[in-house]
Amino acid sequence: MDALSINNLHKTYxxxxxxxxxxxxxxxxxxxxxxxGPNGAGKTTTIGIITSLVTKTExxxxxxxxxxxxxxxxxxxxxxxxxxxxxxxxxxxVQDIVTQQAGYYxxxxxxxxxNAEKYLKQLGLWDKKDIIARELSGGMKRRLMIARGLIHxxxxxxxxxxxxxxxxxxxxGMWDFLAxxxxxGTTIILTTHYLEEAEQLCNQIAIINDGVIVVNxxxxxxxxxxxxxxxxxxxxxxxxxxxxxGDTVFHLLDExxxxxxIGQQFALNAxxxxxxxxxxxxxxxxxxxxxxxxxxxxxxxx
Amino acid sequence: xxxxxxxxxxxxxxxxxxxxxxxxxxxVPPVITISLYFIIFxxxxxxxxxxxxxxxxxxxxAPGLIMMAIITSSYSNTVSSFFSAKFQRNxxxxxxxxxxxxxxxxxxxxxxxxxxxxxxxxxxxxxLFFIRVPIYSFFYASLFAILTSFVFSLAGMIxxxxxxxxxxxxxxxxxxxxxxxxxxxxxxxxxxxPDFWQTVSKINPIVYMINGFRYGFLGTSDINVYIGAGMxxxxxxxxxxxxLYLFKKGIGIRT
Numbered sequence: 042m043d044a045l046s047i048n049n050l051h052k053t054y055x056x057x058x059x060x061x062x063x064x065x066x067x068x069x070x071x072x073x074x075x076x077x078g079p080n081g082a083g084k085t086t087t088i089g090i091i092t093s094l095v096t097k098t099e100x101x102x103x104x105x106x107x108x109x110x111x112x113x114x115x116x117x118x119x120x121x122x123x124x125x126x127x128x129x130x131x132x133x134x135v136q137d138i139v140t141q142q143a144g145y146y147x148x149x150x151x152x153x154x155x156n157a158e159k160y161l162k163q164l165g166l167w168d169k170k171d172i173i174a175r176e177l178s179g180g181m182k183r184r185l186m187i188a189r190g191l192i193h194x195x196x197x198x199x200x201x202x203x204x205x206x207x208x209x210x211x212x213x214g215m216w217d218f219l220a221x222x223x224x225x226g227t228t229i230i231l232t233t234h235y236l237e238e239a240e241q242l243c244n245q246i247a248i249i250n251d252g253v254i255v256v257n258x259x260x261x262x263x264x265x266x267x268x269x270x271x272x273x274x275x276x277x278x279x280x281x282x283x284x285x286x287g288d289t290v291f292h293l294l295d296e297x298x299x300x301x302x303i304g305q306q307f308a309l310n311a312x313x314x315x316x317x318x319x320x321x322x323x324x325x326x327x328x329x330x331x332x333x334x335x336x337x338x339x340x341x342x343x
Numbered sequence: 344x345x346x347x348x349x350x351x352x353x354x355x356x357x358x359x360x361x362x363x364x365x366x367x368x369x370x371v372p373p374v375i376t377i378s379l380y381f382i383i384f385x386x387x388x389x390x391x392x393x394x395x396x397x398x399x400x401x402x403x404x405a406p407g408l409i410m411m412a413i414i415t416s417s418y419s420n421t422v423s424s425f426f427s428a429k430f431q432r433n434x435x436x437x438x439x440x441x442x443x444x445x446x447x448x449x450x451x452x453x454x455x456x457x458x459x460x461x462x463x464x465x466x467x468x469x470x471l472f473f474i475r476v477p478i479y480s481f482f483y484a485s486l487f488a489i490l491t492s493f494v495f496s497l498a499g500m501i502x503x504x505x506x507x508x509x510x511x512x513x514x515x516x517x518x519x520x521x522x523x524x525x526x527x528x529x530x531x532x533x534x535x536x537p538d539f540w541q542t543v544s545k546i547n548p549i550v551y552m553i554n555g556f557r558y559g560f561l562g563t564s565d566i567n568v569y570i571g572a573g574m575x576x577x578x579x580x581x582x583x584x585x586x587l588y589l590f591k592k593g594i595g596i597r598t
Binding site: 148 | 349352354360431441
């Protein structure tokens with residue numbers, strides 16, 4: 042079953058700005074779906090329509106086969122949303138924010154309190170439950186919004202740039218949490234500017250640009266589209282030059298750093314064989330840039 | 344239905360917590376203002392005036408002053424709370440949930456009525472320091488207080504929906520509600536006015552509220568209390584319908 046099915050979605054704002062020009066994509070149940078795109082591409086508008094904050098001009102949206110035009114309240118019960126910007130009352134206590142949200146979904150208070158404890162503990166906020174929200178750090182506020190989005194146990198969780206402005210360690214922790222949640226069966230839609238994040242977490246990726254979906258594939262098949270990849274090798278002994286192998290050229294960035302761009306037809310083993318032939322000892326290697334980032338830039342500039 | 348009741352409870356609890364959390368802003372100022380009215384108009388000036396409709400001036404204006412506090416507090420609570428929810432964007436918490444529009448409206452109105460009636464109660468206590476106002480009919484006094492608070496909470500909600508900036512939440516109270524309240528018979532009986540102005544006064548809905556409430560205390564009214572109660576029910580239905588329409592259209596809350 043599709044957790045989300047969007048067909049020919051259009052949105053024209055009162056100003057005349059056409060934010061969506063026929064967006065169509067499906068998200069299968071259990072997917073970790075990445076919706077990527079540059080600023081102003083239509084990601085937040087799409088999420089706004091799914092969550093009823095934005096009214097669509099045309100098109101259909103179904104959540105677990107429930108058409109939002111027929112029974113939006115039933116569809117909303119299945120959705121949890123973590124918006125891009127903080128949108129809770131900063132004057133309220135952490136626990137009150139999440140239990141109130143549960144109440145809006147009709148959850149009994151005793152159940153809401155149990156869930157609040159569960160998610161606040163999982164997100165490391167339980168000891169802050171009686172703190173006024175404005176006193177939380179930026180990372181804590183982000184986690185609070187995730188706990189709030191999960192409080193009614195949605196089957197589809199939509200996260201709009203959830204790790205924006207979060208430090209590396211915390212981001213990794215949030216990735217682990219979201220990966221576990223997905224493994225437990227929650228379908229997740231993630232928009233992010235950190236392409237490393239999408240590459241790490243998502244199994245399906247769509248790229249939206251200028252209000253249209255330009256690509257929608259599994260991460261694997263998307264990355265296969267990359268016909269070349271650039272690696273940086275740090276070597277032990279200094280070097281002054283290294284001959285090419287066929288069309289593959291080895292650039293010396295400095296005397297102990299080699300940059301090499303290889304095509305799909307050229308195996309990484311061949312590079313190591315070439316190094317062996319020249320008695321080069323590799324100390325470390327890394328990708329020059331994120332693979333998805335290269336593809337992303339290619340897609341949005343087409 | 345149970346789910347809607349829980350949603351309503353949650354919104355009302357949040358609103359009521361807010362009122363009592365910031366009681367110095369929500370409950371104290373109207374009590375001080377109305378106390379000043381009692382001192383200046385009731386005690387200082389009122390003692391120099393004769394009776395009004397057979398009652399001392401202080402006794403005559405006391406119900407009107409209590410009603411004035413109910414009107415302004417009910418209105419200002421919903422307008423400021425709903426606008427600040429829009430401004431801070433926490434209204435989105437409700438909009439993304441399955442809570443029906445009528446439940447959201449009633450939840451905010453419950454907050455407005457709690458503040459309006461709490462302030463009304465406090466002002467009534469204060470009035471006891473100045474005069475023992477008789478209670479002719481507790482039923483009518485309560486009916487008019489509750490209906491008026493409901494009507495003005497709904498009106499404040501409409502203002503909150505349309506408001507785009509902080510200035511917008513004070514325009515209607517300043518230019519419409521305050522003048523209508525002063526001209527609504529708080530300080531005088533409209534029977535003192537020339538016929539023409541009496542007729543004009545009867546267009547003012549606040550005349551019905553104040554007189555109906557005063558009837559509950561003194562048993563005297565410039566208007567027919569049944570018509571007054573009917574008008575308030577009518578206003579409630581119209582304003583609630585307008586709120587529902589605005590929510591359905593998403594005016595001021597969805598893009």
